Amino acid sequence: MLGYLRYVSLFSASILLLAGAVCASEAVERYLASNTSLKEGKRILDDFDAPLSAEVLTSCLEFLRHTFPEDEVAIGRVRQNDLADWLIQQPAHTEACTIAILEVVADENADLLWREFCIQKLALALEQASLSEESTRQCLNTLIEKASDTRISFSGSALLGLYRLSKKDAPLVEPSKVASLAEHVVESPDFAGANKVTALQVAGLSGSEKAVHLARKYAGDESMPMQLRVSAVALLGNAGDESDLTELKKLTRSLDFRLRKAAEGAISNLTKT
Numbered sequence: 001m002l003g004y005l006r007y008v009s010l011f012s013a014s015i016l017l018l019a020g021a022v023c024a025s026e027a028v029e030r031y032l033a034s035n036t037s038l039k040e041g042k043r044i045l046d047d048f049d050a051p052l053s054a055e056v057l058t059s060c061l062e063f064l065r066h067t068f069p070e071d072e073v074a075i076g077r078v079r080q081n082d083l084a085d086w087l088i089q090q091p092a093h094t095e096a097c098t099i100a101i102l103e104v105v106a107d108e109n110a111d112l113l114w115r116e117f118c119i120q121k122l123a124l125a126l127e128q129a130s131l132s133e134e135s136t137r138q139c140l141n142t143l144i145e146k147a148s149d150t151r152i153s154f155s156g157s158a159l160l161g162l163y164r165l166s167k168k169d170a171p172l173v174e175p176s177k178v179a180s181l182a183e184h185v186v187e188s189p190d191f192a193g194a195n196k197v198t199a200l201q202v203a204g205l206s207g208s209e210k211a212v213h214l215a216r217k218y219a220g221d222e223s224m225p226m227q228l229r230v231s232a233v234a235l236l237g238n239a240g241d242e243s244d245l246t247e248l249k250k251l252t253r254s255l256d257f258r259l260r261k262a263a264e265g266a267i268s269n270l271t272k273t
Contacts, residue, residue: 028056032063032082034072041079051092060087061100067111077114084121091130098125098135105142116157119146123161126172140165140172147181150190156198159185163202179206186214197231204235212239220247229261237266245270 027047030036036044052060064084064126068076087097102116104110121141125131143165146158159182165172183204185191191199200218203211215232218224224232233251236244244266251263 004241021096025053025056028052028060031079033061033064038075038080042082043267045082045086048086050090057096058130061096064097064100065104065110067109073111073114077111077117080114081117084118085124085261088125089123091128094125094128094130095132095135098131098139101125102135102138105146112152116153118124119143119157120161121162122158126161126165127168137174144173144177144181148184149193150192152192153194153198155185155191156195159199159202163206166206175206179203179208179211182206183208183210184210193227197227200228200231201235204239211235215240216224216244216247219251225256226256228246233259233262233266237262237269240266240270242270 027044027049031041031048032045036106051057060083064080064087066076066080073265084097087093088101099119101118105115105122107115119142122143126136126139132237143158143161146154147162149155149158159178162173162178162181166175166178179202182199185199186196186203200211200215204215212235215235217242218232221229232247236248241258248263248267248270252267253261254263
């Protein structure tokens with residue numbers, strides 16, 4: 001009798017596992033369907049259950065590599081982004097997803113913005129304990145390489161990822177390396193303003209004295225783009241000293257609201273007791 005009950009119990013467990021696998025497969029199929037909306041996709045992701053079968057995982061990775069037609073790309077890349085976040089954080093799928101993400105970053109024919117999103121994913125992948133040594137090396141090398149890529153926001157995204165990794169208890173990259181890469185972006189004429197804004201912050205917060213010197217120069221220079229001036233003021237609030245208060249007080253009287261608020265915040269940071 002006990003043997004029979006044990007058999008029934010094992011059989012029931014097998015049925016439940018099979019049902020779970022089928023449900024997970026159906027959830028993935030619904031998520032990957034071309035007519036799935038963003039809202040519905042986020043809800044369906046809650047039904048995903050790792051580990052996925054090899055066949056289902058392959059479908060997911062193909063979805064990450066897929067290039068959408070122009071009228072679908074905006075929604076498509078967001079759905080790719082959400083799926084990549086989920087996969088990377090599943091220990092059973094971290095490695096396979098990271099390899100796919102690296103392939104997208106290297107694919108010159110892939111959508112540029114989706115490639116930038118994938119650059120952002122590399123820091124997340126590097127935080128996963130299940131990532132192999134080889135993939136860890138490739139992710140770090142790719143972030144360092146893309147920190148000097150002038151296209152759209154590649155460099156800014158890479159620098160933010162590297163900065164994040166440099167601040168860990170066991171840093172994966174030295175702050176001095178991050179500062180050097182960021183300084184190059186700030187000083188080179190080849191990078192867009194948005195990247196320079198990010199790079200100035202990253203350099204300064206990574207210990208770059210040159211960045212703080214440049215921030216003092218940019219903050220009061222009316223010929224500089226306003227976003228860069230605001231970034232410079234914010235950096236002085238975090239990495240400057242009392243000698244910056246005179247200029248910051250002048251900027252609180254600026255006609256530009258963004259500069260006034262940044263200066264007020266910087267003064268508050270520097271005068272905290």
